[in-house]
Amino acid sequence: QVTLRESGPALVKPKQTLTLTCTFSGFSLNTGGMCVNWIRQPPGKALEWLARIDWDDEKYYNTSLTTRLTISKDTSKNQVVLTMTSMDPADTATYYCARDYGAFGDYWGQGILVTVSS
C-alpha cells in the first residue's frame, strides 16, 4: 500500500526557512523511474508545482522559485525533504507531496497547512 505523509511546522515567521519532510511507504526512490514532487495550494487558490526529485537524484524546480528551494532525498529513511528560504506571508499554503511513477500524482499525501505570520 502506497502512502505519503507531509510533516513540518504549521507556523513560520517571515524571513525564516521552512523545512518540510515527505515520509513515504509502499515504494522505493531507488526504483528506476520513481519521482516525488512537492506542490502547494494557497487558501482558495490553484495548485502550484514546486519541485521534483528523481530516483537518480536529478532535481527540478519551479523557475520562479528556484533560488529559494532545495529538494533532497534520504532513501534509507524513505523521505524527501523540501526547504524554502525567505518565507513570506504569500507562501501561506497547504503543501503536498505526490508520487510520480509513470503518472504524476498517482498518490498524494494529505497535505500540511503552513502559515507564515509574525
Added chain:
Amino acid sequence: DIQLTQSPSSLSASVGDRVTITCRASQGISTYLNWFQQKPGRAPKLLIHSASSLQGGVPSRFSGSGSGTEFTLTISSLQPDDFATYYCLQTHALHSFGQGTKVDI
C-alpha cells in the same frame, strides 16, 4: 515556461449533464497532460494521465482527449460525487497546473 489556461473557470450543471472542460497550453506538449479532481479540504485525485488514459479505479464517465495545445476533459453524465474543482497539469517541460475549473450545481 508553459502556461495552461482552463475554460471555463467555473460552471453550473445538473446531475446527468454532459460536461466538457478545456485546457489550452501556451506551446505544444504532445500528450503530456493529466487531469485531477479536487474536493474541498482534500488532496487532488488523478483522473486521466497522458491526455486520455483513465487512471485505475476512475469511473468510465470520465474521458480525456487532445494533443499538442488543446485538451478536453469530458464527464459524460454528471453524478453528485463529481461536483468539485478540476485541474489540468502538463508534464512535458517541468510541470505546471491550470488555474482550475469549479463545477457546481
